[in-house]
Amino acid sequence: MLNNGQQIGHYKIHSAIGAGGMGEVFLAEDSRLNRRVALKVLPENIATDKDRLRRFEQEARAASALNHPNILTIYEFAAENEMYFLAAEFVEGETLRERLKGSPANLKSALEIAIQVASALDAAHRAGIVHRDIKPENVMIRPDGLVKILDFGIAKLTEKRNETDSEAATAIMVQTSPGMIIGTAAYMSPEQARGKQIDARTDIFSFGVMLYEMLAGKPPFDGENAMDVIGSILNKEPVPVRRQMPEVPQEIERIINKALRKDREERYQTAKDFLSDLKEISQELTFKAKLEDSGQTITRSEATVLTESGRKAIETAELSEENPAAISEGIPSLSSKTQRKRHSRKKAIDSLAVLPFVNAGNDPNAEYLSDGISESVINSLSQLPQLRVMAWNTVQRYKNADFDPLKIGTELDIRAVVAGRVFQLGDRLVVKTELIDAVDGSQLWGEQYSRNPSDIFQVQEEISREISEKLRLKLSGDQRKKLVKRYTDNAEAYQLYLKGRYQWNKRNREGLKSCIAFFQQAIE
Structure with missing residues (x-):
């Protein structure tokens, strides 16, 4: 047990904040960067255990490879005087377990949390990582509503496909706390409980259990002890969530049931598909609520206006002022503003503006990066003939202005x-980006990138490529090449070029002098 005030490397211990199978967790101060961190320390008595140490290192590798707003950020894994520790961001808030406290969450809150968890799992699974321990204790909710998945302590790299999950199958026999035993067992997938080979679909099952519990107030599988719980998971079907909570929409019950299929071939095959269905029902319910607030009634089938099938149905029914026949048949008339939004959604996004990225660290020496990345993304997307992209000179006036996408x-x-927002954190360049619908203000896509500054090419290419994919632009081979075309592979020369462009855009004598100097250095 570490004492308050004790120093480990450049971290000063403040207080203990928790403990788990992989070690104790402390709130500490990073004296180098003046920030609070969560320090997970492997106890001395098991630091010499090669298997546990390997798992601890695996957590560091797995979690640090993931850059996503809903996944806990790992700063470093190190050792001090044979004491091994993991430094991660400190997240203030409460766990989902604390939020639930044995009672269900409201539908809106449950969907908001679920969508963020699904987004995190999608990112992890695409990186080849399975969490294997999704449960309310490993989901943290900040006061602003942002969700973070914690503890990749038993995360599994799926490339090792010949391994089975015997570790999980024997977990219930090595734990000593009955509450912890049942708490872990209740979220295991059938294949995990049997010790079989696992993949990303294990997380989907565990996530389905957690979503059921959020809405029903209790997990779908229970029992007096861990073995009873696992027996229920393997052999019994859960009570339908709508029987526990009748106000849950039927579509959500269908989503949960699909996630909880005992045969993983019948479950969602990817977290992306799970996420897509959650977003669709969330949009549908939001749209329905807005109509009800305006005094209009609407059926569920009509509310699917925001889903793919709903859009097709609306195109047939033509719910607009231009189709009085539809209105006379009892279909509610929408306001002209709502109609404009609806009609806009039917059209593919064919125009956008890349705003000047914000220099979030307020570091004057990094200002060229935020402007440079924005301008480079504009240049890349402008190569696509089916997309109208606002020029840098057009969007430059929004730099440091209040952000109102509508x-x-x-x-x-x-x-x-x-x-976007750009941070220069030591030797790491962090870029957070989002694509926003300028009709209704909804987020269409968001991503975070953490790279070495020398990888700035890769960041710009990924942003441009993912935006084009999100807009569902059909690109030819030549167009794809143009999208990621590099005019140099020299990162240092490119950064000098960006500094020169930044000075050029100042449009003054001093800026011009500096611009020439930077350009000269870039070509030397």
């Missing part, structure tokens, strides 16, 4: 806005 959309007559 207002910007109207002023520039565009369908979407790309916004």
Whole structure:
């Protein structure tokens, strides 16, 4: 047990905040960067255990490879005087277990949490990582509503496909706390409980259990002890969630049931598909609630206007002022503003503005990066003939201005806005980006990148490529090449070029002098 005030490397211990099978967790102060961190320390008595040490190192590798707003950020894994520790971001808030406290969450809150968890799992699974321990204790909710998945302590790299999950199957026999035994067992997938080979679909089952519990107030599988719980998971079907909570929409019950299939071939095959269904029902319920707030009634089938099938149905029914026959048949008339939004959604996004990225660290020496990345993404996307992209000179006036995507959309007559924030954290370049619908302000896509500054090419290419994919632009081979075309592979020369562009855009005598100097260095 570490004492308050004790120093480990450049971390000063403040207080203990928790403990688990992989070690104790402390709140500490990073004296180098003046920030609070969560320090997970492997106890001395098991630090010499090669298997546990390997798992601890695996957690560091697995989690540090993931860059996603809903996944806990790992700063470093190190050792001090034979004491091994993991430094991660400190997240203030409460766990999902604390939020639930044995009672169900409201539907809106449950969906918001579920969508963020599904997004994190999608990112992890695409990186080849399975969490294997999804449960309310490993989901943290910040006061602002942002969700973080914690503890990749038993995360498994799926490339090792010849391994089975015997570790999970024997877990219930090595734990000593009955509460912890049942708490872990209740979220195991059938294949995990049997010790069989696992993949990403194990997380989907565990996530389905957690979503059921959020809505019903209790997990779908229970028992007096761990073996009873596992027997229930393997042999019994859960009570339908709508029987526990009748106000849960039937579509959500269908989603949960699909996630809880005992045969993983019948479950969602990817977290992305799970996420897509959650977003679709969330949009549908939001749309229905807005109509009800306006005094109009609507059936569930009509509410699917925001789903793919709903859009097709609306195109047939033509719910607009231009189709009085539809209105006379009892279909509610929408306001002209709502109609504009609906009609806009039917059209593919064919125009956007990449706003100047924000220099979130307020480091004047990094200002060239935030501007440079924005301008480079504009240049890349401008190569696509089916997409109208606002020029840098057009969007530059929004630098440091209040961010209102709907207002910007109207002023520039565009369908979407790309916004971003750039941080220079030591030797890491962190770029957070999002694509926003300029009609209704909804987020269409968001991502976080953490790279070495020398990888700035890769960041810009990924942003441009993912935006084009999100807009479902059909690109030819030549167009794909143009999208990621590099005019140099020299990162240092490119950064000098960006500094030169930044000075050039100042449009003054001093800026011009500096611009020439940077350009000269870039070509030397």
